[in-house]
Amino acid sequence: MRSVRKIANMTTDFNGKVIKKYLCEGCGNEVTVIRAKMLFGPKKGEWFEGKKGCDCEVYEIVRKEQEQAKAARLKRIFDENSLINPALKEATFENFEPNEFGQALQKAKRYVEEFDLGKPKNLFFQGSFGTGKSHLSFSIAKALQEKGYSTIFISTPKLLTKIRTTYGKSEMNEEQIINALADADLVVFDDIGAEGEISGWPIQKLFEVIDQRAGKHNIYTTNLSSSEFEVSKDLRRIFSRMMMDAEPIIMNGTDFRKKQFLKKVKENV
Template sequence: MKNLIEEINNTTSFSSRVIREYKCSKCGELIKVLELVINDKVRIANRCKVCDDKELEREAVQAYNNLQISKRERLFNDFSLISEGLKKATFDNYHPTNEELLKAKQVAKNYLNNFNRINGLLFVGDCGVGKSHLSYSICKEAREKGISSIFISVPELLTQLKSTFNKNKNYTEEDLLSVLKNVDLLVLDDIGADYPTEWAIAKFFEVINSRVGKSTIYTTNSNAKELASKVGKRNFSRMMENTQIIKMQGDDYRLKNLKK
């Protein structure tokens, strides 16, 4: 098509006539076949413009979808920090040892199946019962469904925010906070794992406050009273907006081999 346009633009003589008409077999549009005479050279124009436009639209949509997939993968890979063991976690390889943990698994799966970009979850329980396992499984499958997601522990998040003070970093604190604000699903793992400073509490509030109206999953070993004390009442109150608490009590499955 480009060469044809160039020929027309550079022509000294041009004529055209309709030599036949027919309906496109794909879309039913009436196609007029043109005989073009450009500088005494005969060209036949026999294309369906509607189908051409649809093909261009399809290619544009595919390119956009590929870009979104690439963006989701880049966000997850650049900002999620996951242990090697947790990378293997899925819903299929999580094996509950009691009814409470079985219910937690079902709630996690239902949360993903009915994802609405608003509600959150708070997994509360002992070490090793699978809080991180289930939340990471949600995070992983969300990406497969076209939902952008990031999984990061709160201690690591605070470390990352501090590291942005280093001029050699590829991104700034503003970059990191913007990503955490705008991702479809954010998992904040291991809340209350240490006793944060006032700076840490303020930064944590900045993150969760930016997540209002968005889907956020939290995990913690602390009960409600302990968590409110560690992260601050204002942070705890903000976390609980549209958030369902999932209690998980049971044996530490990471130590199960020691009991044999």
Template sequence: MDKIERTLGQLFEGRDFEKEYQEVKEKVLSYEPIRQFLTENKADISEQMINQNISNLYEFMTQDQNFKEKKETLMPGYAPKLVLNGEFMTVTYYPTPEKIEQDKRRAVERRIRSLYMPKQVVEASLDQFYTDEDARQYALIEAFNFLKVYEESSATMVKGLFIHGSFGTGKSYLLGAIARELALRGVSTTLVYLPEFMREIKQSISDNTVGEKIQFAKETEILMLDDIGAEAMTAWTRDEVLGAILQFRMQEQLPTFFSSNYNMAQLENHLTFSQNGTEEQLKARRIMERIRFLSKEIELNGTNRRN
């Protein structure tokens, strides 16, 4: 016990706490934003209130200085502000414009769920969609038509788009741009690169997660299936996976989008033949009936922008 007392005595020996307090107080009260605050509220602030709230004023001074000098603060992304609340002067923190914008971006990103889609598609924007060719202008008009009708519709079925065309014309990009515009309007979308999704479905048989993955695709608010027709389709993935997803979405009238290098007639022919070469026209026709019910066919041709 004696040793602790000696240590404490050595620590505080020779310190004039009253002098240190007055120096801190003088520094705080001379800080220009605090001087302005006290002047603006002088009718409601007494000397006693200042003394009682000096620690809060000191917090504001240090945090405000750090914020202005872009140093670390107690609440990154938030700026300090002095507020008079009765006999108390408290420090509150409000989000900066940068923080608000960052939160908006994150909220938009959370509404776009992506499976195996490239970053440039997920971050696509309708403002950046090239409309230098007539076919592209028509596709953009159809995209805006969907957005308008979907926003105004509360109960009726709204068809998505079946976007087909040559390689590199921006079909996937347009899907991503529509998804981002929907996210800005508070609507959640799931973008799926279908060939990779089908590969994962096959691999999921071993861990019994096929059902939950199919259910996820069934129930998402808006589903976009990219590059349908490029996958190696078996009779099982065509009928029990794709067919089940489309059947559910047709029954629930959930908007569904597609992109493909095939038009609808060509895709039906593609779906007719399973991986082992079996020809099943009736089953392919059933899939196409669901696709036609869910989406409107539009062509997107033009310059290959990957080259």
């Protein structure tokens, strides 16, 4: 902060009569209040009072700049590493509509409020297709990013495609994503099981990725029922990791998109 102080003193460097000195509560500096005459400008000759030594304004500028830089960094982590279906990108708590899942919405909001890096907790959204599990998880990731946490949202089928297509090739992007997944404060693994694979190298890789997130905050969503996770050893291992320190949120119901569509059809008859 030494260079900052130097700039502050330069901008307030003037000579005059010292009226008082005090310690600023904001920056801790000794501040000198001076009374002096304007030497130039339209108010030339007029008396004014000025403070010398207080760096509060400069610290405030630096603080704001650091805050903006942090927000930009968190957004970049999210944008560069997330794998998202375009339909989800506008999802927020405010535009979550299925009111039969009001309780799920409340739990999701509470997760954001109570988020604490020292107390890792997982959410496990399980239920039928199109009930808003991804919508709520995406909203959580975005809300936490706004609160200053690094978050990443992963469509698990897309991650597996990436792992499969870059396997053996030294593609930076996959490695970058997997490293970022290990570091993030929260990772959402959306739509686990939707890729239809029950075993093999990509599923084992997925297990590794999930396993290295143990002891951190994670959110999982799946359409698979608990018994469907029993069909292979690899899926069973993933299921058991997902259950660790997890609060289940069950969302079974009508496909919301289908309901919207049928409503539109009815209106147009």
